[in-house]
Amino acid sequence: MAPPPRKGPTQREVARLAGVSQAAVSQVLNGGVDGIRIPDATRQRVLQAMQEIGYVPNVAARRLAGGHNRILGVFTYEPVFPTSTRDFFTPFLEGIEEAAAELDYDLLLHTRPGPQGGRRAVYHDGASRLRLADGTVMLGLLDEQRREDLAQLVGGGHPTVFIGRRDLPGQDLPYVTADYAAATAQACAALLARGHRHTLYLGTLTRHESAVDRELGYRRALRHDPEHGRVERVETVTPELVAGALRVGVTGVLCENERLTAEWIAVAQALGHRWPQDYGFAVLGDPIYQGELPAGWAHVTIPRLEMGREAVRLLAQLLAGVPAPPRILPCRWVPAASLGGNASG
Structure with a gap:
C-alpha cells in the first residue's frame, strides 16, 4: 500500500x-x-x-477569517470564453486583467454553469462561491430572478461592481457604464445635420438598461421636434415596418444593434430602397453578432476595455472603504457613408 x-x-x-x-x-x-x-x-x-x-x-x-487575500472574482451570466479574438466580451475581460495586474490583484474566474448545465446563477443550493474572493466584477444581462439573487448578494455585504448599469430591488449596485444616452443623441444629431428630418429609433423588445438609456438619448435629441421622430421595438424587421416608415417620410434610422441594421437593409433592398441614396442609418454600439461592422456603417464605439479597467478600480475603492459612485464613460462616434444626406455629420 x-x-x-x-x-x-x-x-x-x-x-x-x-x-x-x-x-x-x-x-x-x-x-x-x-x-x-x-x-x-x-x-x-x-x-x-x-x-x-x-x-x-x-x-x-x-x-x-475575515482577511483580504487580494483576489477579485469575475462572474458573467454569459459564456466567457470567446469563439474568436473579436468576441464582444473580450475587451471587458482584457481591461479587467490589466487593471488587476496594475493593482496587484489575482483574478478568480467563475465559470460554473447552473444545475444540469443550465443558466448561470450566483447561488447554488443556497450558497455562493463568489465569497471566496474579496469582491466581484460582474457582467451580463439580468432577468427578474437574477436581479433578486444579485440583490441578495449585495445586501449580504459582498463588494460587487457591475459592468453596465443595473437596477436592483432595494439595493444600490456600484457600476461602470458607457454614456449611451449622449452617444445616441450625437448619432441622431449627425443624421439631422445630414438633412434627415424624419427619423426612426429601431430597438429590440428587451428593455435592458442600456436600451432605455439609448432611447432616452434619442428623445432628448428630438425634444424640440418630437413629432418627426418615432420609436419601434420589434423582434425582427418586417416589410410592413420598413414600408410604413418610409411611406411617412422616415429617411434616418438609428438601430440598437447590427442585427436589426442588417435586417432593415435587407428588407429595404427587397422593397427597392438602398442606402445612402434613399435613407441613412447608424448603429448604436459595437458588433454583438459578428466580428466587425461592414465598411461604411456609421456607428458608436463602446469603451469596453476602459470599462473593464474602471470596474476593477471601482471595486478596489470599495474594498478600501472609499465611497464608489457610478462611473459613466464616453463613447466614440464614428461617422461614415451610411449617414447619407447632404451635409457633414
Whole structure:
C-alpha cells in the first residue's frame, strides 16, 4: 500500500523557522489586521521562511477569517470564453486583467454553469462561491430572478461592481457604464445635420438598461421636434415596418444593434430602397453578432476595455472603504457613408 501523501508545510513550521509566534505568521498573511503592526524585519523573516519551505497560504481559510487575500472574482451570466479574438466580451475581460495586474490583484474566474448545465446563477443550493474572493466584477444581462439573487448578494455585504448599469430591488449596485444616452443623441444629431428630418429609433423588445438609456438619448435629441421622430421595438424587421416608415417620410434610422441594421437593409433592398441614396442609418454600439461592422456603417464605439479597467478600480475603492459612485464613460462616434444626406455629420 502506498504511503499517504505528505501534507504541505504548516504555519507552525513557518513560525519555528522564522523564530516568531504562529500568531505573528497569521498577522503577516492577513496584512496586519486588528490594528496590529508587524515590524518589517519580522515580516521579512516570515516571508523568507515561507519561501524556503514552500508554504502556500490557504486563501479560503484566510477569507473565512475575515482577511483580504487580494483576489477579485469575475462572474458573467454569459459564456466567457470567446469563439474568436473579436468576441464582444473580450475587451471587458482584457481591461479587467490589466487593471488587476496594475493593482496587484489575482483574478478568480467563475465559470460554473447552473444545475444540469443550465443558466448561470450566483447561488447554488443556497450558497455562493463568489465569497471566496474579496469582491466581484460582474457582467451580463439580468432577468427578474437574477436581479433578486444579485440583490441578495449585495445586501449580504459582498463588494460587487457591475459592468453596465443595473437596477436592483432595494439595493444600490456600484457600476461602470458607457454614456449611451449622449452617444445616441450625437448619432441622431449627425443624421439631422445630414438633412434627415424624419427619423426612426429601431430597438429590440428587451428593455435592458442600456436600451432605455439609448432611447432616452434619442428623445432628448428630438425634444424640440418630437413629432418627426418615432420609436419601434420589434423582434425582427418586417416589410410592413420598413414600408410604413418610409411611406411617412422616415429617411434616418438609428438601430440598437447590427442585427436589426442588417435586417432593415435587407428588407429595404427587397422593397427597392438602398442606402445612402434613399435613407441613412447608424448603429448604436459595437458588433454583438459578428466580428466587425461592414465598411461604411456609421456607428458608436463602446469603451469596453476602459470599462473593464474602471470596474476593477471601482471595486478596489470599495474594498478600501472609499465611497464608489457610478462611473459613466464616453463613447466614440464614428461617422461614415451610411449617414447619407447632404451635409457633414
